[in-house]
Amino acid sequence: MTDKATNKDIKPKNSIAYYDDVNHNYEDFWVGREYEHRAELIALDKLLEGRHYEVAMDYGGGYGRISSAILAHADRLILVDPSTKQLDIAKKFLKDYHNVEYIRVDEKDRIPAEADSLDLLVMVRVSHHLPDPGPTIAEIHRSLKPGGNAIIEIANEAHFVNRMRYLRHLQAVPKQPVPIGKNANGITDNTPFVNHNPKTIERLFSQYGLKPISKLSVSNLRHPYIKEHLSVSRMLAIEKFFQGKLSVFDFGPSIFYLLGKAD
Numbered sequence: 303m304t305d306k307a308t309n310k311d312i313k314p315k316n317s318i319a320y321y322d323d324v325n326h327n328y329e330d331f332w333v334g335r336e337y338e339h340r341a342e343l344i345a346l347d348k349l350l351e352g353r354h355y356e357v358a359m360d361y362g363g364g365y366g367r368i369s370s371a372i373l374a375h376a377d378r379l380i381l382v383d384p385s386t387k388q389l390d391i392a393k394k395f396l397k398d399y400h401n402v403e404y405i406r407v408d409e410k411d412r413i414p415a416e417a418d419s420l421d422l423l424v425m426v427r428v429s430h431h432l433p434d435p436g437p438t439i440a441e442i443h444r445s446l447k448p449g450g451n452a453i454i455e456i457a458n459e460a461h462f463v464n465r466m467r468y469l470r471h472l473q474a475v476p477k478q479p480v481p482i483g484k485n486a487n488g489i490t491d492n493t494p495f496v497n498h499n500p501k502t503i504e505r506l507f508s509q510y511g512l513k514p515i516s517k518l519s520v521s522n523l524r525h526p527y528i529k530e531h532l533s534v535s536r537m538l539a540i541e542k543f544f545q546g547k548l549s550v551f552d553f554g555p556s557i558f559y560l561l562g563k564a565d
């Protein structure tokens with residue numbers, strides 16, 4: 303029996319542990335993506351500036367890529383992920399932090415936290431695995447303390463380049479999540495991949511009681527031509543300046559929201 307067969311055999315029905323795929327190394331995805339990685343850290347720093355929390359959760363935190371940026375603003379972090387493989391890597395990646403708890407979930411739309419218990423929940427690069435994000439947003443609202451915050455990143459179908467494509471075909475950007483293929487990012491398992499319309503997501507925030515406090519447009523210069531012709535440091539300087547300004551137009555491929563749960 304091959305490793306892959308063994309891995310598949312032990313997966314429970316309806317597993318969301320896509321990142322346990324033996325053919326996929328999520329860390330490798332970040333090779334050559336220093337600009338995107340640092341653009342996201344800039345966004346987190348901007349949104350968290352001057353804020354400090356007792357208990358924070360990195361939901362769908364993977365191997366902990368952004369956890370240290372959250373830990374700079376929190377006393378304690380709970381890293382949640384459905385993938386055992388990602389959690390094992392995270393334990394090594396974050397070995398110098400002694401205030402991190404690791405929780406594996408394998409149930410869709412469930413945040414493993416008591417109601418009203420988290421001061422901050424961060425969910426980055428998970429929305430593209432959520433073809434129906436409403437229940438997760440409702441769970442985020444349930445888990446947050448009154449007055450707590452969430453940072454939610456969405457994969458933006460309405461980014462500038464896409465909008466021009468839709469316009470050329472005289473079409474509007476769909477309101478519903480748009481599937482972008484099952485094998486994106488090199489994952490060969492049956493992983494759902496979708497992009498979202500920010501307007502629809504903003505309606506869901508409002509429906510489930512999360513109030514936008516600020517919004518950033520991120521990875522605005524993610525284009526092969528620009529990446530070839532500008533240094534990473536120059537791209538990041540431009541990125542830093544424009545993240546807030548371009549958010550008004552939902553310009554970039556990734557939109558970060560800082561949200562609050564009403565007291």
Ligand SMILES: C[S@@+](CC[C@H](N)C(=O)[O-])C[C@H]1O[C@@H](n2cnc3c(N)ncnc32)[C@H](O)[C@@H]1O
Nearest residue numbers: 318321362363364367384385388426427428431
């Ligand atoms: C692209 S990675 C992002 C990891 C980390 N947030 C980051 O930005 O580097 C997506 C992560 O979400 C997890 N995931 C996928 N579907 C999920 C779901 N429905 N709920 C929670 N996490 C999920 C995966 O196991 C994976 O570790």
